[in-house]
Amino acid sequence: MILTHIVACSKNHVIGTQGDLPWHLPEDMKFFRDTTKGHVMIMGRKTFDSFKGKALPNRYHIVITRAPSNHTFQSSETSPVIFVNSLEEAMKKAGTLTAQWGEEVFIIGGGEIYRQSLPHANKLLVTLIQKEFEGDTYYPEIDEKVFSLTEKRDIALPIPFSFLTYLRRPV
Numbered sequence: 001m002i003l004t005h006i007v008a009c010s011k012n013h014v015i016g017t018q019g020d021l022p023w024h025l026p027e028d029m030k031f032f033r034d035t036t037k038g039h040v041m042i043m044g045r046k047t048f049d050s051f052k053g054k055a056l057p058n059r060y061h062i063v064i065t066r067a068p069s070n071h072t073f074q075s076s077e078t079s080p081v082i083f084v085n086s087l088e089e090a091m092k093k094a095g096t097l098t099a100q101w102g103e104e105v106f107i108i109g110g111g112e113i114y115r116q117s118l119p120h121a122n123k124l125l126v127t128l129i130q131k132e133f134e135g136d137t138y139y140p141e142i143d144e145k146v147f148s149l150t151e152k153r154d155i156a157l158p159i160p161f162s163f164l165t166y167l168r169r170p171v
Ligand SMILES: NC(=O)c1ccc[n+]([C@@H]2O[C@H](COP(=O)([O-])OP(=O)(O)OC[C@H]3O[C@@H](n4cnc5c(N)ncnc54)[C@H](OP(=O)(O)O)[C@@H]3O)[C@@H](O)[C@H]2O)c1
Pocket: 006, 007, 008, 009, 014, 015, 016, 017, 018, 019, 020, 021, 043, 044, 045, 046, 047, 048, 050, 064, 065, 066, 067, 085, 086, 087, 108, 109, 110, 111, 112, 113, 114, 116, 137
């Protein structure tokens, strides 16, 4: 299993504000949809709530919450949704799904789940927005001694941003 963070982050590390994204970047949304399609996605309960009751088609959703029994969701075969009570359980469950849903498992946020899972991540797909935003949720500092930048694609419009790929350095 390859554990990959996929995140859009501002220059000052902001990823969210008041339960939502601070920006509207259609090209980044397309990148997110294309990249995660057909895969397992692990997320925090607040990030799942930001979908406003809609699961994303053709993805397996594993939602982490301290109270899984409080949650029910009418999921379908093509977009299953399950609730688990720890990151460890989420990763264990994801490991059982790779034959059907692919070796690459995406951590899609939010701030709490990125921070807790960073020590386990093999790869980081970071959309770095080259501007400062105000917000209340942050992505952790990437330690370049631990992760090396292997790809960078710059986009100019509507605001300058870059698609970055980091891989965990071999120990
Ligand atoms: N820019 C991006 O790429 C991006 C991506 C995703 C999200 N976001 C933004 O990030 C914000 C949400 O992030 P967030 O940090 O507030 O919340 P989050 O990480 O999405 O979810 C936090 C919730 O996860 C559960 N949780 C966390 N740690 C747990 C643990 N160790 N064991 C069991 N459950 C645990 C708890 O759920 P319960 O309270 O149910 O127990 C907690 O309230 C939103 O603004 C969203 O739009 C941005």
